[in-house]
Amino acid sequence: MNSGLDHLPEGKRRELAHVVETVRTGFAEAISTRTQPRFRAGKLLKIVLFGSYARGDWVEDPVGRYFSDYDLLVVVNHDDLTDIAEFWEATENRLLADLSAGTVLRTPVSLIYHSLEDVNDKLRLGRYFFMDILKDGIVLFEEPGFHFVEPMPLSPEQALKETRDYFDDWFSSASNFKDLAANAQASGMPKEAAFLFHQAVERLYHCLFLTRTLWSPKSHNLNRLRDMAEELEPSLKDVWPRTGRFEKRCYALLRDAYVKARYSPSYRISADELTWIAGRVKELQILVKSTCEARIDDLAKAA
Template identity: 65%
Template sequence: MRSGTDFLPDGKQRELAFVVDAIREGFDFAIARRTMPRLRGGKLLKIILFGSYARGDWVEDPVGRYFSDYDLLVVVDREELTDVPEFWAKTEERLLAELAGGTTLRTPVSIVYHSLDDVNEKLALGRYFFIDILRDGTALFEEPGHPFAEPRPLSPAEALKETQDYFDEWFESARDFEESARDAIGRGKSKLAAFLLHQASERYYHCLFLVRTLYSPKTHNLNQLRQLAEDIEPRLKQVWPRETKFERRCYELLREAYVKARYSRHYRISAEQLEWLSARVALLHQIVREACEARIATLAEAA
């Protein structure tokens, strides 16, 4: 794995330097007041850029309103420090505020958090997501003396079995939520339908991750799942068009549904918005199914 950002334009290098400083400062602040033995002396070990910016194929399309994120893997020295609300929420809020300001940061940032032991375990299990990061990623920050384990590639037969098992479990689960959402729409249960469509979308994304990489990020953040999924399967960019105010509002209602459709009395979504979202989730279903079946067919041929 290389280090540094010399291969990126100067503006991107400055942005990433700011992001790294913000992550380190936010972690130092979050850990400084901790006195519990299991947290005392906790360390931030690595910040690694992966995905489209590491590969050099990022997209900036103001007309189509599509911008690739900076995808970052943050590695800490113990699992407890991966708790986002506890240790990372303020940093993510700061980055969102800077993005909204549009001066210091103009590129969205998507971060996944793992302990070193967890990453090394997944490398030993042959998880493609982490193997690809080691191959294509670039280190933005590293504490010396904390190497990654040597990855163990899976045999074709092992990869096929794990992939098929994930597809059978997660695609069926996603489809069940999608069908339940359509039933809720028919019964006029709009808030329930919105929540179920969110769950279907989330599970389709997780299904794709697991089939393509044997890994899926531990998050309910639909924006993060969407960005990471579109990075590994570009056809998914067509699922959520953002040309009109109506389209953008519908997606925002879906994103909010995980919490607000269940707990907020003020959450409202119209029948027209639900029908549009249902059609987009059906397209997500179709593309994920095609991508997963193609991956399984490739593995079956290799096995």
């Protein structure tokens, strides 16, 4: 693990210091009112910066409206403390408010939460995602005495088998949901079609993560999945244009469909909006298939 931020501008270092303080304060507040000893004894063990800001290849593109996130791994001392709604929602909302205000924070923040035991299990299983964090990550905060284990890389044959299995399962599932969405669209069921397209996109992103890293985030949040997928595979940035009003509205309708298309009477989506979404989902499907198959081909050559 690394520990220095000298490669970042001073403004970025100040932002990260604010993020770390916000995460620590938010966690302390979240467990302060708990009565169960298990939660009262909860500990925040590590905050690790990974991804483009750790590697030094972050992107800030005001014209294309694409900005890399701060990717942070938050490590706690048991799995129950990784529940976002219970322990982290207030912290994430605070960071979003800071980002909207644009004073102490101007860079989006993407947080993932794992217990130390879970991270170490993933390292023992040779999960590339966590092995890369161990290799490139920068420790922003840690309690002494809590260590990551040495990773145990998979053999080429094991890696190939697991990768193929994940791709076959998740790409097939995503394609099925895409077909169901098209059927619902053709049958005049726009809300159902929007929800099913959301599910197809979510599964395509999970397919990408699992094929490329043998791990995927535990999230239905399409913004988070999109941002992490585009960090992993930059060619996906072109799938969802961020400039036109119509395109942004369509993406927002897709993003919100996970809940609102099922439960909100006020949710409305037009035929034109659904048609545009269907075209972008097809493009995402093509790109995910291509990049996943390239990964499998590389592993097959090494096996």
